[in-house]
Amino acid sequence: MSTTSSPVPEPEGAPADTGAPGARLIHGESTTDIPVHRLFRDVAEPLSPPVAPTVVGRRLGTGEQPCVRPPARRVPAPDPELVERPARALPGSVGVLAGLGGLGGCGAVSWWAGALSPSAMRVLDLPVSAGTGVGPAQLAAYVGAGALTMLGFSGLMRGRTGYAWVLRVFGRYRGTARRTGLMWVNPLVVRHRVDVRLRHWRSEPIPTVDANGVALRVVVLVTWRVKDTARAVLGIDDHQTYLRECVESALARVVPQVPADASATKDVVSLRNVEAIGDALTRLVAADAEPAGLEVFAAQPTRIEYAPEVAERLQRRRIAALDAEHRDTVLSTVVDSVEDTVTRLTVRGLVELDDYERKALVKDLTVAFYTGRTADGG
Incomplete structure (x- = not known):
């Protein structure tokens, strides 16, 4: 409990402090309850179903915002009766x-x-x-x-x-x-x-987004097999459909955390780091598929591409950048040629040009050289 006091002069004739428990020591005091057992607890209490976000109380007047604890991820426990055992044959x-x-x-x-x-x-x-x-x-x-x-x-x-x-x-x-x-x-x-053989499953292009919100399409190759036949057949409706949904769920949790391309920053993991992304996907898919009796050995992305609308926009931007670069190169070459031509004419004394004539000659040569290079495709 915290106490906020404001000194108030004691009126004349007020009774003296007797030291009795519960006696008010300071007149005009105001108190505010603080959930100390919530704010300063070192070990979190175990969550019991149903799991809901826990809001920790804040101290009034301090501007402290409530702390929301995300619910712990729960893995469903398998039915004890659905455990594979040999049949009598x-x-x-x-x-x-x-x-x-x-x-x-x-x-x-x-x-x-x-x-x-x-x-x-x-x-x-x-x-x-x-x-x-x-x-x-x-x-x-x-x-x-x-x-x-x-x-x-x-x-x-x-x-x-x-x-x-x-x-x-x-x-x-x-x-x-x-x-x-x-x-x-x-x-x-x-x-x-x-x-129960070792099998490969290649997914269709699964839509997702990266950390920057760019739409992507990811194809994942999963290596798996049925480990517990009782849970795979009787515990769920269709274990192959369940595996596909596990892969989609893992992609939704991994890909939005990393950018598609972070080549400029070496310390940032991007989707180009296929090994790191594959390891994260494998751990998540294996953990989700284990309650269904499936054993996942690897879940590797085999193709990561932009969505068609994003790829078209990037293609137009790339073509525009290449065209601008080509135009800049051609213009630099033309300016160098014009400068070299005018310099040779004046240095050798072939012509004497004033400022007006020099500008006109530079203009004519620039148009001629630029038109010639454009016509030749250079």
Whole structure:
């Protein structure tokens, strides 16, 4: 607490200071509360959601402006249930044998019921069946053999190098199969195929601006792969679209902080420093893509160009500057030639010129030389 006092003479008959707590020591004093715990805190309190800018109080009468703390950047925590784990898968031979066993069972039940034709029985070298037809027992056997056939063949799937299968049962994640070759899984699972190879993605020209507000178009080449298949497939809608949005967000945070061209100042980082810009983009994109199960190795700008309207304006300005430079060069050459010609004529005594005649001769020679050079394209 700060105290602002103004000395006021004590009136006669005023009670003396008794030293009691809370007694006013100076008459006419005014006090103002200052949030000391805010202004002089060394360690900031941890922010709790929802994160909002914190406005620190100011001291009245000092002209001090409120201090606004920007909210801390939060990275969403991944769902603990969406963590890649190996799925239960059996060798494909198990499913093949089960399917073949079901087909054999169907054939045996058909022979048992006497449903096979004589020609088929002769080809298969089977004895004559004494079956009287399809009854409840035969129907039950048919159902069992058919179910075994369907379970055996419908559970087969083929794993390839560089691809993985994300498995779900009734909406719940059951694991990821990264095995190669033929394998058998539960036929009731829903399968999602994921490309886990190292991949390159080249963006379209993304519009942005530099530190001076100049409109630019940037093309970024991203090297990435799917690291956690569960989060990449089930945690977000489309991980490729999410990666593109991460790249656009990183460009919006990096490019507006540096100028497009700062060659005159060596200490200032510009967009020509591709390595520094690429490192900053890689860190931001990797941090944003990690919660989605994506691993980003590099995000490098491959082409940085001005927007079409800015490029056209700069082109006109460059052409005008070149034309002005060419005209200045031609004019300097013409003036030197005229000066050399007049000097030779007067030094050698070929002509005697007064001021008026000299000016006229200089004018005529200048027009002649300049017209000749212009006609020759020089």
